[in-house]
Amino acid sequence: MKIFFLRSLFILALVFFEFSFFDVLAPSVSAPLILISSVVVWTLLSGFPGALPMIIPLTILFDLVSSGTLGTLTLYAIPLAYATSFLSRRLLVEHRGMGMILYALCAAVSNFGYLVVSILFFQGHPLSFTRETLTTLFSALSFAPLMLSMLLTLPLFALAYAVIRRFEERMGFIAQGEILPMR
Amino acid sequence: MAVRRKFTQTKLFRALVIFGVLWVIVAFGPEWLLAPVRTSVMTVAWPLQKIFSVAAFESADTFRFFTSIGELKGENERLEKERLHLLVENAQFSDVSKENDELRRELGLLPRDQFALKAAAVLGRDVSGLGNWLTIDQGSLQGIRKGMPVIVDKGVLIGKVEEVFPASAHVMLLSNPDSLISGIALDTEAKGIVKGEYGLGLLFDMVLQSDTLKASDTVVTSGLGGDMPTGLLIGTLQETRFSSDRLFQQASIVSPARFDRVRYVFVITDTL
Numbered sequence: 001m002k003i004f005f006l007r008s009l010f011i012l013a014l015v016f017f018e019f020s021f022f023d024v025l026a027p028s029v030s031a032p033l034i035l036i037s038s039v040v041v042w043t044l045l046s047g048f049p050g051a052l053p054m055i056i057p058l059t060i061l062f063d064l065v066s067s068g069t070l071g072t073l074t075l076y077a078i079p080l081a082y083a084t085s086f087l088s089r090r091l092l093v094e095h096r097g098m099g100m101i102l103y104a105l106c107a108a109v110s111n112f113g114y115l116v117v118s119i120l121f122f123q124g125h126p127l128s129f130t131r132e133t134l135t136t137l138f139s140a141l142s143f144a145p146l147m148l149s150m151l152l153t154l155p156l157f158a159l160a161y162a163v164i165r166r167f168e169e170r171m172g173f174i175a176q177g178e179i180l181p182m183r
Numbered sequence: 184m185a186v187r188r189k190f191t192q193t194k195l196f197r198a199l200v201i202f203g204v205l206w207v208i209v210a211f212g213p214e215w216l217l218a219p220v221r222t223s224v225m226t227v228a229w230p231l232q233k234i235f236s237v238a239a240f241e242s243a244d245t246f247r248f249f250t251s252i253g254e255l256k257g258e259n260e261r262l263e264k265e266r267l268h269l270l271v272e273n274a275q276f277s278d279v280s281k282e283n284d285e286l287r288r289e290l291g292l293l294p295r296d297q298f299a300l301k302a303a304a305v306l307g308r309d310v311s312g313l314g315n316w317l318t319i320d321q322g323s324l325q326g327i328r329k330g331m332p333v334i335v336d337k338g339v340l341i342g343k344v345e346e347v348f349p350a351s352a353h354v355m356l357l358s359n360p361d362s363l364i365s366g367i368a369l370d371t372e373a374k375g376i377v378k379g380e381y382g383l384g385l386l387f388d389m390v391l392q393s394d395t396l397k398a399s400d401t402v403v404t405s406g407l408g409g410d411m412p413t414g415l416l417i418g419t420l421q422e423t424r425f426s427s428d429r430l431f432q433q434a435s436i437v438s439p440a441r442f443d444r445v446r447y448v449f450v451i452t453d454t455l
Contacts, residue, residue: 012228019307020232020318024239027443032310048194052201064221065228066310071209078205082198 003174007054010167014038015062026152028144031111031118032073033153035062037160039077040084040107044161045168048085055081072118080110100158108153112146225348232306232351233320240305240446298412299453300334301325305446306351315359315379316342319448322350332404332411332451339440340364340404340415344450352450356442357385357417366417367405371395374405377417377436385418385436388426396423396434412454 018034035058042051059074084106091102190196251258303319321327331344333354342362345355355362358379366377366387373394378386387402400420406413418436426433 012224013231016228016231016235016307019310020235021239023308023310024236024305025243027308049197056201056205061224062310064217065224071205074205075202075209078198078202082194085194 003171006171006174008057011054011058011061014058015065018062019066026148028148031114031149032062033111033149033156034160035059035073036077036080036110036114037104037107037153037157038164039080040103040110040157041161041164043081043084044088044103045165048081051081051085073114076114076117080113100161101154104154104157107157108150111149111153115146115149222348225351229306229320229350232318233304236304236306236320297454298451300449301327301452303327303333303352303448303450305448308443309356316345316356317354317442317445319352319354319450320350321450322348322352324349326452327352327450328452330410332415333448334415334451335440335445335448338415339438340411340417341438341440341442341445341448343411354448357438358442364411364417365405365407366402368396368400368402368420370400371397373432374407375432377402385438387420387434387436388431390432390434392430392432394432396420396432398423398434402436412451 014034018032022034023032038058039051039055042054045051046054055077056074059077063071063074084103087106088103301321303321305317306320307318309315309317319327319333327344327347329344329347332340333342333344334340340357342354342356342359343364344352346353356379357364357377360379362377362379364377365374367374368387371394373390373396375387375390375394378388380386387396390396398420402417402420404411404413404415404417416439418438421435421437423432423434425431
């Protein structure tokens, strides 16, 4: 119960840190950088099956409280987590040094992918590929905010990795304490 | 000899199943199931949002202060010239203003400054960076209702309340593609619909070909439909053109408000 409560609180804090702090601080950033980085980090730390219990509530909660259409991040996170797990197992890159930079770059590209998916499928013109729609929609993907998003992802990914790894270690410690109570 | 797993035992299959289930929930999830959850979360998280948003605005102001130090001298000179220009204009317009008030009384139009306003602070924004909406810290407990107009300064319309929770509300900005406001150009009296363009700006659309559109003309709310008071400033017309089907005229609108920098807004709760 304690672990469930702490995990729920952590997810809540992450979601509202994203759109009440980070998006207010940097309104031109075009994707939920912190949450997408968190999805990648959790997948790296816990594997695809192990990360799902955290990723799904995180993304559902975010979609619920934002005014975007329910489902953008929820649906995007599953293929993202799977792709991260697939790459990490195929490339067998260590979670340090250049390996972390590679994963951070993956998270940066994922932010761009999120925006494209969000605009194409969830912004009022789902799959309406008229010339005018595409021109309007892709004009919204202006270069400067996109580059800013991708650049900011690198330090945010490192921060998310440090925080989530610490959190998961703490949760593991608490779980052990509940299974093996010290007398 | 390696044992080959069945497809249903692979991670890919699990990912596809989970994706399918979530897609069904997203596509067919009933509003009555999700709305209470959303309302509860927004209510519980209000203090957290408040703390985060205040910290974000203070940090942004500090950052902007340091980055703008180099521009302060030029900005100061520009503002001083503008101040003098405005003083002169103000003197010229004071008589016009009195005449305007009298005419408004005679015609029964709503005085511009006779609104009941509720001040609100911004708690969050549209994550996609498209400038579609923002969250404010006033909700149904403070008398906010869906559809109330939201302004900044002394009457610049930025959007309307779209969704209300007990302690907060979502405001749909004019730049949201779902936002449709009836507007009128002041000089030429051309009527049209103000639509959002995914955060790129505003579009004055559906203007009849028989009407005249003039660049630099001011667009205000026309009050048609009854959902918005008349006379709220929307912006200034830029380039004019025909719509893609050549049936109507269009023009871009530039709003004087910076939607991405708004920190405090006012909700028009009533007209006095």
